[in-house]
Amino acid sequence: MQNNPESYIAEQRLNPNRAMHGYFYRSPVVFELERDQILTRSWLFAGHVSQLPRAGDYFLFELAGESIIISRDETGEIQAQLNVCRHRGARVCEAKSGNTRTFVCPYHGWVYSLDGALKSAREMPELEKSKFGLLKPQLETFHGLIFVNCDPGAPSFLPELECIDDGISGHNLECAKVADHRTYQVNANWKLALENYLECYHCATAHRAYAKSHTLKAPYQEVASLNEAMMSRSQAATGISTLTLEVQRGFSDADSPGGGVEYSRYALYPGYLTGSEDGQPVAPLMGSYLGFDEGAGDFQMGPLTFMLGYPDHCVVYRFTPRSLTVTDMDVFWLVRADAQEGRDYDISSLTWLWDHTTKEDEYIILRNAAGVSSKFFEPGPLHQEYEMLNRKFVRWYLDRLGDGLSLAQSSGAGT
Ligand code: FES
Numbered sequence: 001m002q003n004n005p006e007s008y009i010a011e012q013r014l015n016p017n018r019a020m021h022g023y024f025y026r027s028p029v030v031f032e033l034e035r036d037q038i039l040t041r042s043w044l045f046a047g048h049v050s051q052l053p054r055a056g057d058y059f060l061f062e063l064a065g066e067s068i069i070i071s072r073d074e075t076g077e078i079q080a081q082l083n084v085c086r087h088r089g090a091r092v093c094e095a096k097s098g099n100t101r102t103f104v105c106p107y108h109g110w111v112y113s114l115d116g117a118l119k120s121a122r123e124m125p126e127l128e129k130s131k132f133g134l135l136k137p138q139l140e141t142f143h144g145l146i147f148v149n150c151d152p153g154a155p156s157f158l159p160e161l162e163c164i165d166d167g168i169s170g171h172n173l174e175c176a177k178v179a180d181h182r183t184y185q186v187n188a189n190w191k192l193a194l195e196n197y198l199e200c201y202h203c204a205t206a207h208r209a210y211a212k213s214h215t216l217k218a219p220y221q222e223v224a225s226l227n228e229a230m231m232s233r234s235q236a237a238t239g240i241s242t243l244t245l246e247v248q249r250g251f252s253d254a255d256s257p258g259g260g261v262e263y264s265r266y267a268l269y270p271g272y273l274t275g276s277e278d279g280q281p282v283a284p285l286m287g288s289y290l291g292f293d294e295g296a297g298d299f300q301m302g303p304l305t306f307m308l309g310y311p312d313h314c315v316v317y318r319f320t321p322r323s324l325t326v327t328d329m330d331v332f333w334l335v336r337a338d339a340q341e342g343r344d345y346d347i348s349s350l351t352w353l354w355d356h357t358t359k360e361d362e363y364i365i366l367r368n369a370a371g372v373s374s375k376f377f378e379p380g381p382l383h384q385e386y387e388m389l390n391r392k393f394v395r396w397y398l399d400r401l402g403d404g405l406s407l408a409q410s411s412g413a414g415t
């Protein structure tokens with residue numbers, strides 16, 4: 001086989017039930033294609049509005065060589081702009097988060113306002129400032145969740161997100177706050193981290209605590225009666241009638257390639273009310289939840305963002321590629337905004353399960369990264385049920401890469 005992306009994509013397409021070839025995890029050529037076709041064209045979770053309570057607050061969302069400033073301007077609007085000066089390209093904001101009235105480029109001192117407009121360009125009075133504002137990715141918020149997309153031509157994400165409104169609206173996330181946010185950086189290609197999240201085949205072997213409480217670790221037939229019982233009590237227990245309406249529009253099933261959502265609900269094992277070490281509540285009920293149905297909501301929002309929805313808290317899980325071999329796994333724990341730490345929740349109890357589970361994932365992802373870098377690795381068969389989403393991801397992924405290559409060929413690039 002020729003050592004180029006076209007050959008590997010064609011070969012992988014012929015084997016849709018096989019794990020991905022190691023080439024995709026270690027090729028810098030592939031990573032460049034991914035940056036162009038996936039990372040800068042997809043809707044990605046940047047953060048939550050509660051991280052910007054005051055005018056002038058900002059934080060950076062950084063991925064694959066890009067840096068995006070998310071800020072709240074003087075009018076209260078959330079803004080997103082690329083952290084790249086319009087003069088000669090320096091970063092205009094270095095701190096990861098803070099509060100400011102302006103962004104001042106450290107190189108030659110151009111000054112930008114919170115909405116990205118160029119306010120002054122030193123010693124260049126003739127400059128038409130309105131033409132040199134910071135470039136702006138698209139930004140949309142949904143129940144307080146902030147999403148960005150660097151592709152100016154990408155269709156709005158909101159019609160897709162509306163499809164999961166029945167499952168998510170009961171949490172009232174616009175009235176929630178980030179109680180904790182941790183970044184787990186792993187020295188592995190982003191697809192290994194993502195593919196690990198997409199399947200629960202490994203849960204029984206790698207996550208003892210999670211597997212004790214979450215029925216996703218078992219084949220569906222084995223836990224079907226638990227799921228049916230949860231579904232039938234859900235409305236009476238939670239006061240919400242729409243939690244059982246599942247949605248499957250992820251990856252290639254979405255109307256636009258950079259969006260896609262999924263929602264399903266599954267039972268926790270008897271005795272577990274929520275995703276905590278002992279199954280007992282770790283925060284006050286969120287939004288319109290009146291109680292626990294011993295179920296958990298599983299959300300996907302775009303290709304790299306996921307969320308676990310429990311009646312008392314939500315856990316947003318984001319995969320952020322930083323380079324070919326470095327990936328951030330960001331976990332955000334959300335509780336209702338009026339909950340007080342110490343009185344209503346304790347950070348270590350709230351975060352225990354997903355902190356513990358993520359560290360277990362780091363361990364297996366690192367070992368997977370080491371294994372697939374072997375030139376003797378031969379991709380093996382995927383599990384028919386457990387690894388269904390992995391197949392769905394790979395099909396979408398190959399299409400995105402393939403589109404990029406055909407675009408490059410039709411425009412004569414790379415010749
Ligand atoms: S690069 Fe920013 S002012 Fe020159």
Ligand SMILES: [Fe+2]
Binds near residue numbers: 196361
């Ligand atoms: Fe895992």
